[in-house]
Amino acid sequence: ASSIVQRRAEAVFAYTPEVTFSDFEPRNSLWGELFPREYDSYLKTADTTFRSKYNGSAMVDMLQESPRMVVLWAGYLFSRDYGQGRGHYYAIEDIWNTLRTGAPGAGVTSPQPNTCWACKSPDVPRLMNETGAAEFYRGTWETKGSEIINPIGCADCHEAKSMNLRISRPALIEAFESQGRDISKASHQEMRSLVCAQCHVEYYFNKKRTEGVDYLVFPWKNGTSLEEIEKYYDDIEFADWTHALSRAPMLKAQHPDYEVYLTGTHASRGVSCADCHMPFISEGGQKFTDHHLQSPLNNIAASCQVCHREETDKLVQDVYSRQDKIMENRIILETLLVRCHVEAKTAWDKGAGEDQMKDILSDIRKAQWRWDFSAAGHGNSFHSPVETGRIIAGGIAYAQDARVKLARVLAALGENREIPYPDISTKEKAQALIGLDMKKLRDEKKIFLDNVVPEWIRAGKEREAGY
Amino acid sequence: ASSIVQRRAEAVFAYTPEVTFSDFEPRNSLWGELFPREYDSYLKTADTTFRSKYNGSAMVDMLQESPRMVVLWAGYLFSRDYGQGRGHYYAIEDIWNTLRTGAPGAGVTSPQPNTCWACKSPDVPRLMNETGAAEFYRGTWETKGSEIINPIGCADCHEAKSMNLRISRPALIEAFESQGRDISKASHQEMRSLVCAQCHVEYYFNKKRTEGVDYLVFPWKNGTSLEEIEKYYDDIEFADWTHALSRAPMLKAQHPDYEVYLTGTHASRGVSCADCHMPFISEGGQKFTDHHLQSPLNNIAASCQVCHREETDKLVQDVYSRQDKIMENRIILETLLVRCHVEAKTAWDKGAGEDQMKDILSDIRKAQWRWDFSAAGHGNSFHSPVETGRIIAGGIAYAQDARVKLARVLAALGENREIPYPDISTKEKAQALIGLDMKKLRDEKKIFLDNVVPEWIRAGKEREAGY
């Protein structure tokens, strides 16, 4: 045993690197010189070849997969463009590319604030350290274009000197504080999930906290369950947008990966995000953490099989069978929500009054919030299938409540037949239905990508050369 | 070599008991003389003290727990009386007591066939051996009253000579055959669930198989999933009854414990019913199978903790948290089904036509089938929470489909307001609502229990004395 103790001490010693840079060094390649294995594996997040049944690293155009989403988000930027997240390597490229950030340029600003950068780069802690969080968030998105050019990397999760895990984002610390908890008490094992919870969480922009600033807040004050977060939003009468068809005051859920994970079997047994998405692997006799963050289905042996002595096929099947069961009802809910919005629009068109519609709009808000919470976390159906199933069932009940009431309102307005389901068999048809001029948006984006982005990169590199 | 031959023979016989009775011995106490530990633990199924959050061995009046069920079963015997299963020891007592078997006596027959005895006693294989299965099932329930007096016991699951597990019920063998499978190929471990699957399964009475006989059939021909069984019933246009309020052609699901278990994590990992409900225990240096079949929550140490190194509280919490999540939506579905039936009745009352109602009744049938399939298996929410959640979500969608259509039909008939939810806050109110004369039913039952049952017992004991 004494020899093991000794080896462990050695191990700690061997880990202490000769770091020449600070915690705010945003260039991953520099860290990579000291930690080539971690860096090399990190670079593999650029690989987009793996596709699983529902996820993977490939570009997945979610609006093409389900044009229903276009209708669900009518009046909101997500109806323009929504992809499934891919490797961390692409964080910056993808936020440039998405139509959601618009096409800022000569005189034109982005529809988004700088807050959007918050989860995309190790340049963020660097800048926040200089200006503070509120100032970082202030202003429209293009104003920090040349400041943020490195995709998610080492400084997002590590302290430079010790390479210990650290929290680099104030939003998570504030979220813990809002619950009366102290994040600095987190255990090592918890940190292996909390570094992810800096970004893989539901969030909103609080405009009231600091004048003129879209302040990034995780709405966890009452707790992290679907209902607790909903209550938080209801209490402050928050809506992300008003739906273009139904006029319901909508909530958008964004990747509540961590929140839903917390309700699952694995979390309850102390299994962390890193256990599955960053397994310990062995290469040339050296063991290290695989920084190729990706679907664990591309690496069952190093992830699942550490704990489960089951055949690879069986484990993949475990994941797929849960995803299938959840997906079945999620699609039902999506379809019902399309009907809700279309039927509500018909009611308005026929002259329905605010008072007749109030309850209905509240049902629609609740139903879609449940749908989005379950759909926006791409791992939810595996991370916590029972909870995700529960949420979807609740959503179906609300959506149908809305429709029963709508049927009565419509009948009172003289419309007593089924409102036809729109032809939204493709993303294009759906976008046309809600009146988006996609060609224009894409043309403008192209100009932005051809002219503005190269300039951002040039200016950024120049700045970094001076470090 | 001869000594090996000899010793091998011993291997077969050394643990072979000196059984003096046949496979058809229905009296458990006789078997108990040879196997006192198993028998003593079996006798503990008479203990009704343990209650868990949703289950346990106590008498639970399900109609009192949820008076909604009374409305859901209007027109069917279950609306009179439905208890949660308790220990095997009570199988005979409970079938005597239940109002579902009516009050046969001088000139009055039971509303049930002899098929009802099929899963209640080791007298069943004894009789079937004499007459064959079809003849056993033939006739009304009271005609075999004096033949069947021993509650579920040894001969239901064991062969006498070797004490090996065996299948004693033709219905399960036939169900396997209908799927083109051969049950005699089952492994030892599978048998530790299959003995339970003789009874803990969904069933129906096929009246077409043998003239004048309610033949017991497990509807597994297409498979054992909810949808496959539903298709089986739809294909043969089967209905258990026509609903008294909505007039929908209903299906009743009965304890599909085995079917739902098959879809869960534990079954997929080879864990059998006996592993949890009949754990191996140790008493005075001897190890044996605990024949106190009950909720494993009353014996976490011998069941769950054999495989899970978790605190008792934590494991109980695992079970409760799954049950809570499922129950939440099951109650929503139940409530919606009450509304369906009441709204459909209103539609009929207002003069709706068959053609207007056809689709609606089909939705109601589907919705309630889903509810019942999830509710009737008292272990379902733990045995397979993801599947149970999936089923309930589907049920909610169908129930609400029905209600959207009903809202249109009702509006067309001039009724465009919400139909009030009936006051069914107690079982009594609910039973009054659907027009049951409970006092009469109970008085008649009392006469039956006071007069007929003692006579059955006397005649039965007399018969047995001659064995």
Added chain:
Amino acid sequence: MAFLKKLVPPDNWKFPVIVTLAIFTGLALFVFKISNAPSYLGDKPETCVNCHIMAPQYATWSHSSHREKTNCNECHVPQDNIFRKYFFKAKDGLRHATVFTLRREPQVIFIKDEGRKVVHRNCIRCHEELLTDSKLLARTTETHTFRMERDCTDCHRETPHGRVNSLSSVPWARVPLPGPIVPGWLRNMMKNKD
């Protein structure tokens, strides 16, 4: 060739030698068969309970968490290399067979030191990831690294056989004996039905 020729018996001996050889071969095959020896080459736990004396171990193992993913040999035979595996099997099997046949078996069997070491190494073989990587100790306390040099069974004394395994500890345990799942009467009844 010359060497082989020496083995050929003189002509007048040929017949008795052939007969004798045949008898011995037959006997060997007989013993091989009735002792179920072919099965000893495999890994089926059913093999071990060819001897009723192994019944307690079989019964306890088959009710343990290890049933689905292990067989007796996974623990009791070295798994690190194929030669050691079969050598150990042959040696152990022969001793068991001898003791059993000579009726020298004790009422309570104890594992030998050599066997204990084999078991220990096999525990580690399967559970190594859990034991050596403190990052992955999600399901356990953190201290296993410091325990590797004791026998696992010092602590896990119930894994998988429990503590007391005398011949009489599991009197009626259902060790796998051949037996029809559908009894004769029911098979007949179903054949004759309709």
